[in-house]
Amino acid sequence: MPEKKILITGASRGLGLAISNALSKEYTLILHATRKESFTNVDPKHHLLCADLSDPTQLNEFCKRLKKEHGDTLYGVINNAGITFDKSLIYQPENEIDKLLQVNLKAPIMICKAVMKQFLLNKRGVIINVSSCVGETGNAFQAVYSATKAGLAALSKSLAREVSALSEEHAIRILSIAPGFIETEMTDTVPEKFRQEYLKAIPANRFGNVNEVADVVAFLLSDKASYINGTNININGGIL
Structure with a gap:
């Protein structure tokens, strides 16, 4: 059976690290972070491919290296890397808007x-x-972030249809996942007042953890999920 390599962007911490751990035994991983120094104790069977995705030049070189070094054996891509700057759009500087669009949407595209x-x-x-529940619900002070996450869901659905139009027989699947409030370094900075407001909207009465999301990713990569395509999978505790 051909080798299966999986690219995971933003793999050095949080959700990306949990996904890496969940996939490490079954696949050969191509691990991305902005800097190689972000990784420690990487299994020699895996590969590092680092770049600052906010830099268009580095993104272009990253894509070239990905194709040249791993193209023939690449089986999966987890576009997980993302950033957020939480503030009112009224006060959001253009350079932050550009960076959000570059990292969260253009890089995956x-x-x-x-x-x-x-x-x-x-x-x-x-x-x-990797989209987000706010791509569907929206969220105050995350207008641009939410727009980028909605864009990822639309991108996934569109590309799934595009593959179908280009190839009659294939086993290519493109989809998105939309985590809700998951405990990560990014959500650790949310003030307690807002955490309690979010909690009230979650029927599961708790926040999620990264391993729960990673397990869904592992399933979606497997043949057991072979008929799941062109859709957005919510992992949000039933958030309203």
Whole structure:
């Protein structure tokens, strides 16, 4: 059976690290972070491919290296890397807006573009774009962030249809997941007042943890999920 390599962006911490741990035994991983120094004790069977995705030049070089070094054996892509600047759009500087769009939306688009041709040649592959519940619900002080996450869900649905139009027989799936309030370093900075407000909207009466999301990703990559395609999977405790 051909080697299966999985690219995980933003793999050095939080959700990306949990996904890496969940997939480490079954797949060969291509681990991304902005800097190599973010990783410690990496299994020698895995690969590091680092770049600052907010820099268009580095993003372009990252995509070129991904195709050149791993294209033939690349099976899956987890577009997980993301950033947020939480403030009212009225006061959001343009450079923050540009960075949010670049990292959260353009980088996944360009990575999808880089791997799609090879996936079509191989007639197999899975892309999972990490969206967010706020891509559907919206959220005050996260207007641009929410827009980028909504964009990832739309990107996934559109590309799934595009693959179908380009190839009659294939095993390529493109979808997105939308975590809710998951305990990570990013959510640790949310003031307690707002944490309690979020909690009231979650029927599960608790916040999620990264391993619960990672387990869903592992399932979606597997053959057991072979008929799940072109959709957005909510992992949010039933958030309203």
